[in-house]
Amino acid sequence: MAELIPFEEVAHLFEEFEHTAWRLETQRGYASDRLSPSWGRFQRGEAFSYNSDNPWHTSVRRQTEQGKRFERVRLVDDPPTEGQRFLLASGLGNVEAGEDIRNMYRAEAHRLGLPDYDFWLFDSRIVMKFVIDDRDETLGVYVLEDAETVVQACQARDRAWHYAIATTEFQAQVPSTV
Template sequence: MSFPDRLRETERTAFHLEMRDSYTPTDPTYLAWKRGEQPDFQAVFQPWADLVREATSRGVTMRRARIVSEPVTDYIKFEHATTTMNLDAGEEVRWLPRRRASDIALPGNDFWILDGQLVRFGHFSGDGEVLGEEWTEEPVVAGLCAAAFVAVWERAIPHEDFKV
């Protein structure tokens, strides 16, 4: 089952923790933004925005936390510049400088945790290309991810207050 299908089955919460400083470096939208162009972000992100609106209209709380190095990379600047679309769709987004995460037990990979039980790990190459995903409902793993997300969320800075 695909991630969108699983999100459509989510009833209460969908939390996402991102811990990389670069993703998909060959993404055409990112590369255009990096060249100083103004891509049609709305068109690119519309499918995601529609999915988020669908989930939040059912009462699902969607939160995204990003642990980032400082100074931030160009890719993080790109994410920061486009995060208003996440917010407009209904996601809450916070940022945590990596130096403030040193005492938090974190899984080795970015993850989504749906309804506190179903975990989707994202696997990436060293330069940020997508390699695949892995799903688990192992209670110990879900507990680690849930605790990590809560710890990060409590310390993280709301998007509107985080400056890049």
């Protein structure tokens, strides 16, 4: 097994990929979200949109303008947890920046046999698998390039993407998100 490394050590992959960066998000909430200034905005019911001061938004916009794709599928419980409602609301800024974010109910993900862990898949050849503890904190990631892991991630991506629903359409099904 690969070595568990801090996420920050591989953040360069978000700039260096050539074509696609795809993520599966499986958690019911993330500690980093609850610690962010945006959490308070969410709690107050404020709207989220593209923010040119947000480094993620700026990077996504710059790279999507170059033809790269950022995509993700988020699993959502029914009813959504507070953390999932936060992601539905705050994700609108990511979508405006150029990310294609789709959502899927967790029951559908189970039916499709999707993994129960978060990962990024870069250019269908590098998998960044997250290790997250029971307090929703990221402990680190594994960077994996072996054929079996990559093929499994590609298959999960294809199954998830086919059935997932665009964020704005999904929000219409969950009107209490914003």
